[in-house]
Amino acid sequence: MTRKLSRLALWVIVLFPFGFILTLSFGQRWPYPRLFPQSWTLSNWIEIGQSGAGITSSFWLSLSLSLSVAIIATTLSFWGSRQIAFHPQKQVLLRFAYFPYVFAPVILAACLQYFFVRSGLYGQLAGVLIAQLCITIPYGLLFFSSFWNPKRKAMEESVYTLGGNVWQAYRMVLIPTARPTILTCFFQLFLISWFEYGLTQLIGVGKVDTLTLRVFQYVNESNIFLAALASVLLIMPPIVLLWLNKRYIFRLNTNKDLL
Amino acid sequence: MYLKVNDIEKAYDGHPILQPLSFGVPKGKVLSVLGRSGSGKTTLLKIIAGLETPDAGTIYLEDQEITNWSPQKRGIVYLYQEPLLFPHLSVQENIGFGLTVRKVAPNIKNDLVNEMMDHLGLIEHRSKMPDHLSGGQKQRVAFGRALIISPKVMLLDEPFAALDNQTRMQMQVMFKRMATRHNITALFVTHDIKEAIIMGEELACIRDGHWQLYHSIKSFLQDHLTGVQDEINFWKKLDP
Numbered sequence: 001m002t003r004k005l006s007r008l009a010l011w012v013i014v015l016f017p018f019g020f021i022l023t024l025s026f027g028q029r030w031p032y033p034r035l036f037p038q039s040w041t042l043s044n045w046i047e048i049g050q051s052g053a054g055i056t057s058s059f060w061l062s063l064s065l066s067l068s069v070a071i072i073a074t075t076l077s078f079w080g081s082r083q084i085a086f087h088p089q090k091q092v093l094l095r096f097a098y099f100p101y102v103f104a105p106v107i108l109a110a111c112l113q114y115f116f117v118r119s120g121l122y123g124q125l126a127g128v129l130i131a132q133l134c135i136t137i138p139y140g141l142l143f144f145s146s147f148w149n150p151k152r153k154a155m156e157e158s159v160y161t162l163g164g165n166v167w168q169a170y171r172m173v174l175i176p177t178a179r180p181t182i183l184t185c186f187f188q189l190f191l192i193s194w195f196e197y198g199l200t201q202l203i204g205v206g207k208v209d210t211l212t213l214r215v216f217q218y219v220n221e222s223n224i225f226l227a228a229l230a231s232v233l234l235i236m237p238p239i240v241l242l243w244l245n246k247r248y249i250f251r252l253n254t255n256k257d258l259l
Numbered sequence: 260m261y262l263k264v265n266d267i268e269k270a271y272d273g274h275p276i277l278q279p280l281s282f283g284v285p286k287g288k289v290l291s292v293l294g295r296s297g298s299g300k301t302t303l304l305k306i307i308a309g310l311e312t313p314d315a316g317t318i319y320l321e322d323q324e325i326t327n328w329s330p331q332k333r334g335i336v337y338l339y340q341e342p343l344l345f346p347h348l349s350v351q352e353n354i355g356f357g358l359t360v361r362k363v364a365p366n367i368k369n370d371l372v373n374e375m376m377d378h379l380g381l382i383e384h385r386s387k388m389p390d391h392l393s394g395g396q397k398q399r400v401a402f403g404r405a406l407i408i409s410p411k412v413m414l415l416d417e418p419f420a421a422l423d424n425q426t427r428m429q430m431q432v433m434f435k436r437m438a439t440r441h442n443i444t445a446l447f448v449t450h451d452i453k454e455a456i457i458m459g460e461e462l463a464c465i466r467d468g469h470w471q472l473y474h475s476i477k478s479f480l481q482d483h484l485t486g487v488q489d490e491i492n493f494w495k496k497l498d499p
Binding site: 151154155157158159160161162163164165168172173176177 | 308309310329330331333334335336337339341343345346347356357359360361404405408
């Protein structure tokens with residue numbers, strides 16, 4: 001009984017913020033000291049469905065930006081980590097990958113701001129994409145650094161002596177054996193990009209209106225109902241990813257003991 | 260000579276691993292190379308396979324210089340101590356891997372894979388994944404994967420070292436049988452004196468990067484540096 005109650009309490013604690021935000025997105029007018037909003041309406045949701053109120057476009061912008069960042073950064077960091085792992089100066093090169101996290105992404109962005117202004121990328125989507133790659137690629141490099149070991153190298157060499165080329169080694173052996181690791185990295189990089197605020201704000205100068213920026217904007221405007229609605233949209237993709245992770249990746253990792 | 264190695268040298272960070280060494284292997288012969296850990300035998304094999312570059316020296320195969328050729332072009336297969344099967348592929352997919360990368364037609368590939376699995380006694384395991392195989396079975400799959408592409412030379416780097424004694428003996432018999440059937444030219448590296456004598460038609464010893472070739476078992480047995488005499492004396496002492 002106690003265990004059941006504890007479990008119930010745990011579920012309530014975990015689910016309450018999500019339920020609260022979802023409920024709030026249907027609210028209208030909430031004067032103090034009322035416990036709940038004065039009225040409930042679908043108008044917030046209908047509004048974004050019709051005029052968009054900018055939220056829908058922000059959602060798609062964020063989704064395409066984060067997917068692009070995750071795809072590019074995962075690909076480059078998987079390949080790059082292979083080059084670093086077997087490089088004689090491996091430790092020195094890996095130390096550079098810690099840079100964005102030692103200084104914090106926003107400080108890195110402030111340092112890079114001059115170059116973005118000079119190259120005309122300031123306030124542009126491409127600029128934000130490149131800025132986000134500056135923090136996600138090092139993360140990916142660090143993430144994959146433990147993946148490469150002498151056994152993987154020997155396996156890659158086996159492909160070459162059996163007649164395969166580099167492309168075949170990646171396509172037929174390295175990528176398939178690394179699939180769970182690659183997918184986990186992809187999800188993590190997607191989430192970093194999805195929730196990125198400071199860097200996007202600084203390089204995008206508010207012109208690249210991602211969903212995360214929009215949530216903060218509504219919060220600053222004290223528009224709690226639209227902020228809640230945007231938050232619901234904001235947490236949807238991570239929830240889908242968590243579900244996919246639990247259903248597919250976790251199973252892959254437990255069923256297949258790869259190397 | 261079918262495979263000729265001339266004055267190969269290699270050093271890491273100024274520390275010499277291989278002193279200039281030269282030797283040759285005739286076609287269809289197995290040369291056993293005996294050496295302790297760190298003697299440079301793996302480096303030598305990797306240089307011959309094209310996985311490492313020598314600091315000096317040349318390598319010839321079928322009278323063609325291959326020193327700067329990529330591993331893919333050489334037709335030399337390197338077998339590690341571990342079978343290194345591809346964990347996401349079944350037994351038959353592993354064996355057929357070399358044919359897949361060569362884009363051999365599926366029907367021809369299937370016939371060759373079936374024939375190889377039959378020779379190696381792996382037919383009943385064809386659909387199994389590597390983690391469901393024993394150590395000996397894995398090593399047989401690794402052999403099949405190498406043999407199916409008819410390599411010009413096989414380089415075997417202590418392939419049976421991780422196996423128990425009985426499986427090791429079975430694998431030695433299997434390798435001898437396959438070597439005769441396929442007329443294999445090979446370098447068989449081991450640190451086991453008995454295995455070196457069983458597997459090779461010729462014997463060589465590598466010590467601190469120096470090479471010593473023995474043209475007969477007798478000369479090998481007589482050289483006290485091979486450790487054979489110590490081994491014999493050890494067993495004699497145990498004789499009641």
